Amino acid sequence: MAPTRTIKNKHAGSKSGAAGGGKGGPKRSSSDGVSKPKGKSGPKTKAPATQVKGRPNLAGLDKRKKKRVYTEKELGIPELNMITPVGVTKPKGKKKGKVFVDDRESMTTILALVQAEKEGQIESKMMRARQMEEIREARRVEADKKEAERKAKLEDTKEVLRRKRKRAGGKRDQEDEAENVKSYASTGTKAAKPKKKRVSFAAE
Amino acid sequence: MRALTDEEMKTVLDKLANYMSDLKSLIAPLEDGDRYVFRLNHARVYYVKLSIANLATSISRDALLSLGTCIGKMTKSGKFRLHITALPIIASGARHKIWIKENGAQPFLYGSNVVKAHVGRWSEDCPEHQGCVVYSMADIPLGFGVTARSTAEARRLDPTGIVCFRQADCGEYLRDEDTLFAG
Numbered sequence: 326m327a328p329t330r331t332i333k334n335k336h337a338g339s340k341s342g343a344a345g346g347g348k349g350g351p352k353r354s355s356s357d358g359v360s361k362p363k364g365k366s367g368p369k370t371k372a373p374a375t376q377v378k379g380r381p382n383l384a385g386l387d388k389r390k391k392k393r394v395y396t397e398k399e400l401g402i403p404e405l406n407m408i409t410p411v412g413v414t415k416p417k418g419k420k421k422g423k424v425f426v427d428d429r430e431s432m433t434t435i436l437a438l439v440q441a442e443k444e445g446q447i448e449s450k451m452m453r454a455r456q457m458e459e460i461r462e463a464r465r466v467e468a469d470k471k472e473a474e475r476k477a478k479l480e481d482t483k484e485v486l487r488r489k490r491k492r493a494g495g496k497r498d499q500e501d502e503a504e505n506v507k508s509y510a511s512t513g514t515k516a517a518k519p520k521k522k523r524v525s526f527a528a529e
Numbered sequence: 530m531r532a533l534t535d536e537e538m539k540t541v542l543d544k545l546a547n548y549m550s551d552l553k554s555l556i557a558p559l560e561d562g563d564r565y566v567f568r569l570n571h572a573r574v575y576y577v578k579l580s581i582a583n584l585a586t587s588i589s590r591d592a593l594l595s596l597g598t599c600i601g602k603m604t605k606s607g608k609f610r611l612h613i614t615a616l617p618i619i620a621s622g623a624r625h626k627i628w629i630k631e632n633g634a635q636p637f638l639y640g641s642n643v644v645k646a647h648v649g650r651w652s653e654d655c656p657e658h659q660g661c662v663v664y665s666m667a668d669i670p671l672g673f674g675v676t677a678r679s680t681a682e683a684r685r686l687d688p689t690g691i692v693c694f695r696q697a698d699c700g701e702y703l704r705d706e707d708t709l710f711a712g
Contacts, residue, residue: 425532427566429556435538436552443546447624450656454679 530570530585530593540609541567541574544601547660548611548673550624568596572603573710576618595710612709613672613697616662620670625661627651627674627693634665637672638700646688655680661693672698 426432533541546552555576558564568575568582570593577585577597585596600615611619629637633647649666657679663672674693677683683692701709 423531423534426535426538427532429558429564431535432538432556433553435535436542436556439539439542439546440552443543447656447659450659451654454656454681458679458681 530568530582530588530590530596533567533569533574536607537569537574537603537609538567540603540607541601544609544611545615545619548619548624548662549622551622554622555618567600569603570596572605573599574601574603574609576600576615599710611673611697613699613701614709616670616673616697616699619673620662620664623662623670625652625655625659625676626664627661627676628664628666628668629671630666634671637663637695638698640695640698640700640704642677642691642695643674643693644688645683645686645690645692648683648692651680651683651692653680657682660696663693663695663698672696672700 426435542552545555549555556565559578563578563580565576566579566582568577568585570590573595575595575597576599581597585593598614598618599612600618601609601611603609627643628649628651629643629647630649633643636647637643643663652661655661655676657676659676661674661676662670663674664670672695674695674697676693677691678686683690686692
């Protein structure tokens with residue numbers, strides 16, 4: 326940065342002339358007409374800068390060599406890593422300010438555009454809803470069918486079991502009746518009563 | 530006060546199109562040769578006759594409190610919020626409607642959502658999350674909202690299930706009296 330600054334200062338001095346308020350102002354004004362003193366005065370001013378860089382004898386080269394100024398694109402800085410966000414930067418050369426919509430024609434065009442877009446959205450929404458409804462309906466029918474099948478199967482098995490029981494139960498009933506008659510005959514009907522549990526305290 | 534930019538106009542109309550089926554009637558020329566326009570002042574959008582808007586140009590921005598019908602507010606992020614004051618405009622061309630019974634009118638006007646038990650009837654073929662206008666059974670618009678379920682789904686819903694999410698109701702005229710028209 327140091328060498329470029331000195332060069333810039335020199336140019337500014339030569340251009341402004343009398344206005345230059347720096348240390349070398351009057352010197353330069355005297356040497357404006359001549360090209361040589363410029364060269365002389367150049368190294369004088371540049372001497373500390375070149376010394377810093379460690380290249381004392383390349384004064385002329387420094388003069389020609391300008392420090393390259395990189396553009397933001399060349400540096401490859403990520404776009405988000407900037408002071409102004411990406412969306413905020415406005416294109417150059419474009420007119421400042423807002424463009425208002427006030428005439429009827431442009432309003433109608435915007436209106437038609439918006440309405441068409443909205444209609445499309447709603448239509449697609451409805452279509453999707455209908456499709457989903459159809460799928461749901463089909464699923465419900467399927468589930469109902471399965472449920473009915475299961476119920477029918479259950480009923481069938483129940484029926485089969487009932488029949489089996491009836492067949493086996495006919496023989497069993499006769500046996501049970503015979504046993505009952507025997508017990509009544511031996512003990513009487515009152516004897517069938519179960520004994521009550523009793524609690525008594527020991528007498529003193 | 531200024532006219533809307535095309536971006537803003539698009540946002541406003543997009544929002545209105547959620548609730549209305551016929552937008553063209555909004556800017557149709559009137560019998561006396563006048564027409565309605567949209568104007569923006571202090572982030573609020575007004576729907577106003579052109580002749581009145583032209584008269585209002587003689588009043589400075591700061592001094593102008595309100596004009597025409599305030600239909601909503603532009604947020605700082607560029608979205609648009611409809612206010613209850615837009616109800617007469619929306620209700621004139623409503624796309625979907627819900628009528629609520631008398632027992633549901635009060636809860637709605639106090640700011641709650643519409644539950645199925647309160648619904649008297651609704652327009653058929655209404656999809657989910659679509660703007661709808663809420664009417665009383667006497668066909669008086671009470672507010673507007675967004676459907677929570679499609680009509681078919683809502684039929685299967687239990688009585689306490691929400692059918693419509695409230696966006697604005699007439700109760701706001703009292704509740705938000707201070708900030709409704711001018712900020």
